[in-house]
Amino acid sequence: MNFFNLNSHEINALLNNPDIPKVILEGTTYYPKKQLIEWITSNSIINK
16 A cells, blocks of 8 residues: 555555445455545545
């Protein structure tokens, strides 16, 4: 997450957000890069 310049606490808070775009396959969680970037940069997440 260096791309977003986030520290470990911010990353944990972000990944625990139930609205974050993710795909879970066989118990492994994946975060699609394009959707994640769009979600983080959207007004809804910036204004929180």
